[in-house]
Amino acid sequence: MAVGRPRNFDPEKALEKALRVFWRRGYEGASLPELTKAMGINRPSMYATFGNKEQLFKKAVDRYSEEPTAYLAECLAAPTVREVAEWLIRGTAERLACPKNPRGCLILQGALACGKESESIRRDLVARRAEQERAICERFAQAKAGELPKGVDPNDLARYVSTIMQGLAVQAASGATGEELLGIADVALRHFP
């Protein structure tokens, strides 16, 4: 078995390169020439390996999501709402500050607004953001009595934390430094319930 000419590139490495192009450019802003050049392969190899641009993007998003998803789960396991929020917000700022990565968050800037042909991509990303938010909502709903100030709906609080995380991603995409991001996170946490 395994007959035929062997491919002379590593699909994992190629996907990683594509991921970083999508990260900087967004789905629509990343052209096939730019993608394949970064991947170090030509177009038919990309199509044979990944299907098409849309599937390549989804695989890139899946790969991108692995780490944040795992980190989210880790955060949600913290014992108190306060600590969950601390880990989520500070961790987000730290990750967004990492100088090795493109600025911002792929799930956000991959397709925040886009042409009608890419609407399905946009909706997919919206759903991924919603799923993350839902997980936080669920965790906060299980808070022990007295952990939250009364009068605060756990869903509102979860959405508030989500909002800060997304705001931080916008700040990062706009060129905020790591110091600034951490400063924002500190302010947010200093005044957290």
Added chain:
Amino acid sequence: MAVGRPRNFDPEKALEKALRVFWRRGYEGASLPELTKAMGINRPSMYATFGNKEQLFKKAVDRYSEEPTAYLAECLAAPTVREVAEWLIRGTAERLACPKNPRGCLILQGALACGKESESIRRDLVARRAEQERAICERFAQAKAGELPKGVDPNDLARYVSTIMQGLAVQAASGATGEELLGIADVALRHFP
């Protein structure tokens, strides 16, 4: 004077229509056919009146910015930091909730990430966001002694408020309802210094 065939459309109305297309689609996602169709004119009329797509976008952004800019100034005139933040955050949530408008914020989703040909557009929007943030920084720096909890840098606090406003815009673009937006704003303000 004013000789020649009169144009049979209102440039202000046409710009308004284009604005709303850019708002939903972003700069790159808005195609000339979609723009001109919404504007009710054909391409040469658009070019004669507005220059080209990039200038049309900038004029749309200028128009879009008028109201938020005026509102920002109004907010900054509030007597205390606390009130400034209240007006900014609650006002942002209210405006984002307005059902007559497309979801989200043009200055943000016009070009959060984009192809290299549109980098100048992206940078222009980044600069506009920075300018807004700078104005809040300046206002907070003039806070009276004791107005801010000690240990809180007014710049960090201003960036925090900006972050919430941008996070709210992301939430709106993702389909959050007006109730949800206001709930987030309430949580943010309940725990504000």
Added chain:
DNA sequence: ATTGTTCTGTACCGGTCGGTAAAAATTTAT
């Protein structure tokens, strides 16, 4: 009515988009 001027409508430009057909190249199996 003719002329000059400005706008509208159509039809087109070169360039790029995402996607693919087909041949050359490189491997394993016989």
Added chain:
DNA sequence: ATAAATTTTTACCGACCGGTACAGAACAAT
């Protein structure tokens, strides 16, 4: 050596992109 399988390479496809040339239509001035 030859054949079968798979990848790479080149060259191309139709569609759409932003932008424009040009002719015809609608006005004011003469």
